[in-house]
Amino acid sequence: MGYPDNVIAQLNSYRFVGTLLFAFPLGIFIKGKPLKPFFIGSSILVPAVSVILLYSIQHGYHAFIISGFVGWGLSFMILNVCMLPFIMRSESDDVVSEAISLSFSTWSLGTIVSGALINLLSRLGELKIGNHHIIFDEYHIMMLIVSMSSLSIFLMLFVREAKPRSSSSSFTQNIKLLKNDYDWILIFRVLAPNMIIAVGAGLTIPFVNLFFNSVFKMDSDTFSLVGAITAGFVFLSTLVIPVIRRRFGFRVAILIPQSLAVGFLIILALSQLASSYSWAIYVATAAYMLRQPFMNMAGPMTSELGMKYVGLRNQELISALSSSIWSASWFISARIFQILRQFELDYYQIFLITAVLYTIGVTFYHLLINDFLKRDPNLEYSDLPPVTFFRGANRN
Numbered sequence: 364m365g366y367p368d369n370v371i372a373q374l375n376s377y378r379f380v381g382t383l384l385f386a387f388p389l390g391i392f393i394k395g396k397p398l399k400p401f402f403i404g405s406s407i408l409v410p411a412v413s414v415i416l417l418y419s420i421q422h423g424y425h426a427f428i429i430s431g432f433v434g435w436g437l438s439f440m441i442l443n444v445c446m447l448p449f450i451m452r453s454e455s456d457d458v459v460s461e462a463i464s465l466s467f468s469t470w471s472l473g474t475i476v477s478g479a480l481i482n483l484l485s486r487l488g489e490l491k492i493g494n495h496h497i498i499f500d501e502y503h504i505m506m507l508i509v510s511m512s513s514l515s516i517f518l519m520l521f522v523r524e525a526k527p528r529s530s531s532s533s534f535t536q537n538i539k540l541l542k543n544d545y546d547w548i549l550i551f552r553v554l555a556p557n558m559i560i561a562v563g564a565g566l567t568i569p570f571v572n573l574f575f576n577s578v579f580k581m582d583s584d585t586f587s588l589v590g591a592i593t594a595g596f597v598f599l600s601t602l603v604i605p606v607i608r609r610r611f612g613f614r615v616a617i618l619i620p621q622s623l624a625v626g627f628l629i630i631l632a633l634s635q636l637a638s639s640y641s642w643a644i645y646v647a648t649a650a651y652m653l654r655q656p657f658m659n660m661a662g663p664m665t666s667e668l669g670m671k672y673v674g675l676r677n678q679e680l681i682s683a684l685s686s687s688i689w690s691a692s693w694f695i696s697a698r699i700f701q702i703l704r705q706f707e708l709d710y711y712q713i714f715l716i717t718a719v720l721y722t723i724g725v726t727f728y729h730l731l732i733n734d735f736l737k738r739d740p741n742l743e744y745s746d747l748p749p750v751t752f753f754r755g756a757n758r759n
Contacts, residue, residue: 381437390683408438478591563720565696
């Protein structure tokens with residue numbers, strides 16, 4: 364639509380405002396409460412707000428674009444905050460790794476479908492039905508995808524939910540219990556590497572499409588195809604990672620994929636320096652397609668590690684805080700990206716900053732895993748109920 368990079372970064376940052384403001388209160392509120400109503404609410408709000416956002420962008424209603432990004436982030440946050448506590452409530456400990464990985468893999472599957480649709484319909488161009496012509500430009504393709512996503516409303520009605528493991532209390536009571544009812548030291552240790560990696564990711568992931576467009580002149584339908592294929596790799600990797608975790612433990616399942624992802628990110632960044640050569644776009648595409656699965660396959664395991672590390676009574680809160688931190692970090696990162704681009708910093712320099720932050724985050728995860736396993740080395744491979752190994756477990 365003709366917006367420059369820095370303005371896109373600014374508008375994109377607003378999607379994290381709603382999450383930043385409301386994720387933490389939501390995490391406190393849902394403790395001990397049924398989560399199905401929140402899933403239904405999110406499945407209604409996400410497509411509804413998406414339609415408003417797309418319509419506003421198409422017709423240049425700037426004020427509605429900002430509020431649309433805020434509302435979209437807020438409605439999507441509800442699902443993200445509730446998902447991990449829902450899994451931890453519903454699944455037994457011997458299958459929780461697979462459950463979390465399946466949850467992560469569904470996003471990849473969605474990207475595969477939407478990316479393939481964008482590429483296919485863009486190539487089709489238009490469709491004639493009787494006297495009507497349907498033009499498949501980006502706006503109408505995304506509207507079609509949003510319409511498909513609204514089907515989730517009916518699927519959510521059939522969700523079966525386990526009984527909450529903790530008792531329900533009012534929001535005011537939960538606020539009063541914040542100081543003494545949660546293990547803040549454990550929570551901080553889990554959030555520290557999460558926050559560092561989130562800041563780095565916020566400088567890169569939302570703007571990779573701009574990188575390929577600006578540096579290699581890759582159009583949106585080609586990038587959608589690349590994204591769909593990449594999502595296929597991510598989908599497969601997130602299904603494989605529980606097997607790796609059970610066989611080799613958290614160290615191998617988290618640290619090795621993240622380290623490889625940092626290496627491929629550096630290759631992606633440096634490909635800009637060779638952009639004048641015809642082969643550079645293939646190197647950049649390959650690096651991107653390998654970086655994504657390696658970084659994402661560690662995600663389910665870092666989530667499981669965090670959930671088990673903090674213990675049962677901290678799980679709703681850690682989920683909410685993780686969403687808040689990712690949103691805060693991505694909001695800050697988007698503004699930093701906007702400033703860096705205004706100062707004409709190259710993409711490769713910004714991506715290398717991300718690589719440094721990722722490296723620090725991976726080091727923190729190494730320390731976190733060591734501390735987790737000090738309690739009992741068998742925890743790396745065992746799926747025994749983790750709560751008995753936590754300080755203060757007698758209060759759960």
